[in-house]
Amino acid sequence: MASTILRMTERDEQFLRRAMRLSMNGRGTTEPNPSVGCVIVKDDRIIGEGYTQPFGGPHAEPTALASCTESPRGATAYVTLEPCCHTNKKTPPCAPRLIEAGIARVVIGCLDPNEDVDGKGVAMLRAAGIEVAGPALEAEAKQLIAPFIGRMKFHRPYITLKWAQSADGKISGAGGARAQISNAASSRLVHKLRARSDAILVGINTLLADDPLLTARNVEASRLQTRVILDSHLRTPVTSKIVQNNDGDVHIFFAASEYGSEKMRSLMAKGINLHVADTDDAGRISIPMLLNRDLFTDFTHLLVEPGPTLAKSFFDAGGADRVWVIESPNKIGAHDAIDAPRVPNRYVKSAELKIDGDVLSEYLDTESDLFFAGAPSADFVLARDMQSV
Secondary structure, X not given: OOOOOOOOOHHHHHHHHHHHHHHHHHOOOOOOOXXXXXXXXXXXXXXXXXXXXXXXXXOHHHHHXXXXXXXXXOOEEEEEEOOOOOOOOOOOOOHHHHHHOOOOEEEEEEOOOOOOOOOHHHHXXXXXXXXXXXXXXHHHHHHHOHHHHXXXXXXXXXXXXXXXXXXXXXXXXXXXXXXXXXXXXHHHHHHHHHHOXXXXXXXXHHHHHHOOOOOOOXXXXXXXXXXXXEOOOOOOOOOOHHHHOOOOOEEEEEEHHHOOOHHHHHHHHOOOEEEEEOEOOOOOEOHHHHHOOHHHHOOOEEEXXXXXXXXXXXXXXXXXXXXXXXXXXXXXXXXXXXXXXXXXXXXXXXXXXXXXXXXXXXXXXXXXXXXXXXXXXXXXXXXXXXXXX
């Protein structure tokens, strides 16, 4: 359903941008719902504002209404996403709440991709005599909820590739040895990103080189529930940290040729979830086929921490919506250190941030079906705010 932009002003844009920034505060707690921001303005004054509360809690509109310092009757509500109108969910619909509160005008960032809404919320508001303006700043508003759109429309997660590289473009020490490249401040941001993700994925080469736990550490809360390893020939050591610290959340995808092997039985005895996966001509796990598996359709955010081979597989498959590259000012200085992946030219740099000497660059895939605007993501903005504290 198309919506006509009515009487948009410079102040409208300012208030809607305020709502967009508020919406970012819910990142990592509202999923699988989108995080929405709402600002209520009366006589050009903000009288209430809010954002979506953790999953199962109030949405942005009732949160903003509850915070109002005076009656919202006759006010304008700026909402980043079309107010919902359906009842088959955990919380009451938001459009009726705005109507009951006497809101006179609503400015929306974008329509809701959920087919239960998708213009019906706007229609309900207009039927009640409320003026609706928008979509406004639509591309940026959609980019904010790209993970929700991915899950709702395409039944897949929003996929981020992340790696750290030295000033001379290396991701390891000499001979491929493990090396700590990013600094402590950058590591804290990475663990925050892990904590906001549903799952984390690595390839077998990373596992063998680093023996990682793949957990989110030193964070207040974490939604990270699943750890995934792509290991065609089941080379994952039974003695590895991830196997020894398995709470039933570790999944290994492997080639059919290893089915029934002694290694398979050993890993199963440790409680590892094993999945036979399709492979490509090179014998590697097929990324397009992998992402169609039921396990991945339940994720909103998937974080991949790849080496160059796995990164290329994701890039070739068009399977990476966003890339985070953390570059250290220090060089490795070894010719046999592993070269960092290369970000393809189709990616646009959306933002850059200095982190105690390191530099975080965020890139978005302009050919992704989840690309709408080259704007900094909520994760990036939250990282930037951490650095300014």
